[in-house]
Amino acid sequence: MKSYSITEINSILNGELIGNPELIIQRPEQLERATSTDITFIGSTKYISLWKTSKAAAAIVNENFNVEPGEGRALIKVKNADLAMAQILEVFNPGPPELGVDIHPTAVIHETAVIGENCIIGAGCYVGKDVRLGKSVVLYPNVTILDKTSIGDHTVLWSGTVIRERCEVGSHCIIHSNVSIGADGFGYRPCPEGKGLIKIPQIGNVIIGNGVEIGSNSCIDRGKFSSTIIGDGCKIDNLVQIGHNSVLGRSCIMAGSSGLAGSVTLGDGVIIGGSASIKDHTTIHSGAIVGAGSGVMRDVAAGQTVLGYPACDSKDMLKQWVALRNLIKN
Incomplete structure (x- = not known):
């Protein structure tokens, strides 16, 4: 890994350097684990107290925090330490x-x-009939892309990913290991004779926009008809399930182990917390937030935050929890 002087790092961030300007930084690290050659980050007031006992050589901090560098150490003050951290991690x-x-x-x-042009295709990959790969696509070993699928420019697919037939993936996407895109939707009906279940054919596809990132072991099912759609800029965590014919707007976030049943619609900028589950044929309008572990059974208004199981307005749910706690105490 490269090393940089603290002044070089400050020139990247355009911050205010306070303290020792001679430091050489070998890596970024969190406060508790940092050593005398590391730089760390303080983006919240709850971490300020840890700076005194940290062994880090330097820290990037929000400019409104009252923090001193201490002997032989340095601080770089910036408007937003979290965004500055992203810059340094890239460096x-x-x-x-x-x-x-x-x-x-x-x-x-x-x-x-x-x-x-400039595609890279690793060992053991399979690229099927009438597949189209754009420019500078990267397929790491053992990726499978089945017939009539298209992949946009500069998209990266990590090992073990399977993209089923007739799906469309946009440009500048990142699909992490063992993702399944375009498997059959979960559709069954009871047999008329009452002796089992009839599988409903799933003949649609999945369409993924540009700049989408999908975490490892997530599954996006194809539509029963038409398409399951993931809008531009969506970020999907590991172990997420998206059911058939669901539609995500732009820049939605789904945290790990959350799931959408079939035909769910998310507006733009919706945030789904970890382990939350959304009932089929539900609409969550733009800017809404679903708290972790919640179960959404009905539509959610634009900008609303819901919480609990079944989910309701977060303020109402917090009042219920307080009432239950007081009831137990009594």
């Missing part, structure tokens, strides 16, 4: 693994597939 980023060759000899690519 210290060692980069992705190198596959060595553009197209590995063990990759299987159908003769009808169209491969764009």
Whole structure:
């Protein structure tokens, strides 16, 4: 990993350097684990007290915090330490693994597939009939892309990902390991004779916009008809389930282990907390927030925050919890 002087780091951030200007920084690290060659970050007042006992050489802090560097150490004051942290992590980023060759000899690519310029295809990949890869697409080893699927420019698919037939993925997306896109939606009806279940064919696809990131082991099911749609800029965590014919607007966030049943609609900028679950045919309007672990059974208004199981307005749910706690005490 590269090392930088504290003045070089400050020139990147355009902050205010206070304290020792001679420090050499070898890596970023959290406050509790940092050593004498590390830089750390203080983006919340609750971490200020940890600075005195931290062994870090330097810290990036919000400019409105009352913090002193201490002997031999330094601070860089910025407007937003969290955003500055993202810049520094990018500077210290060692980069992705190198596959060595553009197209590995063990990759299987159908003769009808169209491969764009500067694509990298790793060992054991399968690229099916009439697949189209845009420019500078990266497929890490053992990615499967089935027939008539298209992948946009500069999209990266990590190992184990499977994209089923007729799906569309936009440009500048990141699909992490073992993601399933376009598997059959969960559709069954009782058999008329009462002897089992009839599978409902799922003949739609999945359409993913530009700049989408999908975490490991997440699943996005194809539509029963038409499409399951993930809008531009959405960020989906690990172990997320998105049911058939759901539609996400722009820049939605879904945290780990949350799930949408079939035909759920999210507006723009919706945030779904970890382990939350959303009932089928529900609409969560733009800017709404669903708290972690909540169960949404009905539509949520734009900008509203809901919490609990079943979910209701967060203020009402907090009052219920206080009332229950007082009831137990009595």
